[in-house]
Amino acid sequence: MIPTHWFLILSAILFTLGVCGVLTRKNGITIFMCIELMVNAVNLTFVAYARQYHQIHGLLFVFFVMAIAAAEAAVGLAIFISLFHHRHTIDVDEANLMRW
Amino acid sequence: MHGIDWVDAGLSGLKIAIVLGAMLSVTPIMVWVERRGSALIQDRPGPNRVGPFGLFQSFADALKFVLKEDMLPAKANKVLYTIAPMFGLIPALTTIAVVPWGRPFLLPGGRLFEPIIANVNIGILLIFALASMGVYGIVMAGWASANKYSLFGGIRASAQMISYELSLTLAAVSALMVAGSLSLTDVVWRQTGSFVLFNTIKLPAWNICSPAMWMSFIVFFVSAFAETNRLPFDFAEADAELVAGYHTEYSSMKFALFFMSEYMAMATMSALITTLYLGGWDVPWYNEPPNAFGFAVSVLAFVVKVSALLFVFVWVRWTIPRLKYDLLMKLGWKVFLPMALGNVVLVAWFIAKGWI
Amino acid sequence: MITFAIFFFFAAVAVIFAAVVVLHRNPVVGALSLVASFFALAVMYVLLEAPFLAALQVIVYAGAIMVLFLFVIMLLNLQHQEEPRTRPVQQFLGYTSSAAFGLALIYYLAKFGVTKLPDGPFVSDARTVGIRMFEAYIFPFEMVSILLLAAIVGALILSGRTGAIPPPTGENKL
Known part of the structure; x- marks a missing residue:
């Protein structure tokens, strides 16, 4: 049986990669994909702890996270389509109308 | 995990060999059936020169594919261009692993032989998971x-397959609710035997015969055509509009792989329809004995049902013209999705009343 | 033994493809790599004795959400949109701070994380999960359905071409 903390370390690596992508990339959709990566890393942590403590609540949380990620993807991609219609780019640096 | 049961492993290998052999031989047979069938429907002779009744036409086709030049478009992304045809083959070949194709029986040593490669308890979910990778x-x-027509074909396919996967899954939910399990083995066992309708007709207990299930059967059946990209829903490759859609640039064996995956996906879908609605390996009005004879009869019944469905796929292709794309989407979202959802409610009502 | 090999192979797949998502300039390659990474995570769920969740992971993430991403990328023809390399200071700060964050995370996980193995098998089949879901979490479940409905409406309003959209002015930035 594989120890739980190995899964936790894998999840930490994936989360870090996600953070790195969000901080360094400027393509809106890539940033969004990195957010999905972070969400998945957290899901892995939930499932790992669910097995560790025999708590099925961890799995149920993953269901809710998945549902919310689906909603988030739909709305987020719609925002990027709208942004693209107005600015013809999805570079997040270009969407600076609300910037002080 | 200490000590491998070698008899078990050997039996698994045998089952894999049987299923893989059957799946790989589907393509040449179906090519022949499709070409001769289309000729029959269009009142022309069809390919009849290679062998008796043109039976060896498929082998001539295969030879032609192998001998053609393997083209690579100049601006293509080489890695993705090469692995794409293989990706198309994976779901077609793997999903069949969880479909039972015969009645289990006791081997002489007292060991139960289950004619299914992987009897997993999430069977149908595994099928939908792998099938969703097909897109x-x-x-x-x-x-x-790097071709506009190919790109349009890919975009159309992704939209179409996502839309129809929803109705496909929801239609299957009804069958799963009746069986009370996600395992396809349980779904088939639920459909063995028979029931008497209105004290007059004795019907096999197949899902399609149940008054609550025929609607979901229609949804599943039509969505299967959309999932396998067959006419009347072949928008991914619509040859009158998009040259050949996503495989315009493909030639030689890479094209042959797409060709094979189309027919294998059809075979898998037929097997799935058979399992979910047509009783799987069940022979109607007959109680298969749990021995080798019962096994043989049940396998024969399964093969006959799948072959009949495959013929329907060919028949429909050469009979019904292609829809318009907006009609396809309208049909998927405004007709089939509500129908499938309504059927889930109907089946739940039947189960609550104890009628199923 | 073989489970360890599977774990390391798919962990490597998940990490390498996740790195491709972060580093590759082409969003289509990024999206396809993310699919591979999610698929490897589904294998992790199988190793964690949650096969039901693994199937859902592939169906929902790899089969639906990522197809949506690819669909949008192809629809907007973004595959040629290379990002210019600007703001090197911010980029450098981003890389270093995330690396520091990751190292700290791994350090504390290795130091304070759970090291003892769970006792006994973990039952997480569809029946158990479903019963718990509809007993204890029925209210959040309904809330999520409302949220999804709101998301559908929001996505339709945001992406629908209802108002007049001005034609492209100046040179096309694609």
Whole structure:
């Protein structure tokens, strides 16, 4: 049986990669994909702890996270389509109308 | 995990060999059936020169594919262009592993032989998971070809397959609710035997015969055509509009792989329809004995049902013209999705009343 | 033994493809790599004795959400949109701070994380999960359905071409 903390370390690596992508990339959709990566890393942590403590609540949380990620993807991609219609780019640096 | 049961492993290997052999021989047979069938429907002779009744036409086709030049478009993304045809083959070949294709029987040593490669308890979910990966083969091929028509084919395919996967899954939910299990073995066992309708007709207990299930059967059946990209829903490759859609740029064995995956996906879908609605390996009005004879009869019944469905696929292709794309989407979202959802409610009502 | 090999192979797949998502300039390659990474995570769920969740992971993430991403990328024809390399200071700060964050995370996980193995098998089949879901979490479940409905409406309003959209002015930035 594989120890739980190995899964936790894998999840930490994936989360870090996600953070790195969000901080360094400027393509809106890539940033969004990195957010999905972070969400998945957290899901892995939930499932790992669910097995560790025999708590099925961890799995149920993953269901809710998945549902919310689906909603988030739909709305987020719609925002990027709208942004693209107005600015013809999805570079997040270009969407600076609300910037002080 | 200490000590491998070698008899078990050997039996698994045998089952895999049987299923893989059957799946791989589906393509040449179906090519022949399709070409001769289309000729029959269009009142022309069809290919009849290679062998008796043109039976060896498929082998001539295969030879032609092998001898053609393997083209690579100049601006194509080489890696994705190469792995896309393989990706198309994976779901077609793997999903069949969880479909039972015969009645289990006791081997002489007292060991139960289950004619299913992997009897997992999430069977149908595994099928939908792997089938949903099938869209990537088409999308990758469409994008990596660096061709506008290919890209349009890929975009159309992704939209179409996502839309119809919903109604397909929801239609299957009804069958799963009746069986009370996600395992396809349980779904088939639930459909063995028979029931008497209105004290007059004795019907086999197949899901399609149940008054609550025929609607979901229609949804599943039509969505299966959309999932396998067959006419009247072949928008991914619509040859009158998009040259050949996602595989415009493909030639030689890579094209042959797409060709094979189309027919294998058809075979898998037919097997799935058979399992979910047509009683799987069950022979109607007959109680198969739990021995080798019962096994043989049940396998024969399964093969006959799948072959009949495959013929319907060919028949429909050469009978019904292609829809318009907006009609396809309208049909998927405004007709089939509500129908499938309504059927789930109907089946739940039947179960609550104890009628099923 | 073989489970360890599977774990390391798919962990490597998940990490390498996740790195491709972060580093590759082409969003289509990024999206396809993310699919591979999610698929490897589904294998992790199988190793964690949650096969039901693994199937859902592939169906929902790899089969639906990522197809949506690819669909949008192809629809907007973004595959040629290379990002210019600007703001090197911010980029450098981003890389270093995330690396520091990751190292700290791994350090504390290795130091304070759970090291003892769970006792006994973990039952997480569809029946158990479903019963718990509809007993204890029925209210959040309904809330999520409302949220999804709101998301559908929001996505339709945001992406629908209802108002007049001005034609492209100046040179096309694609």
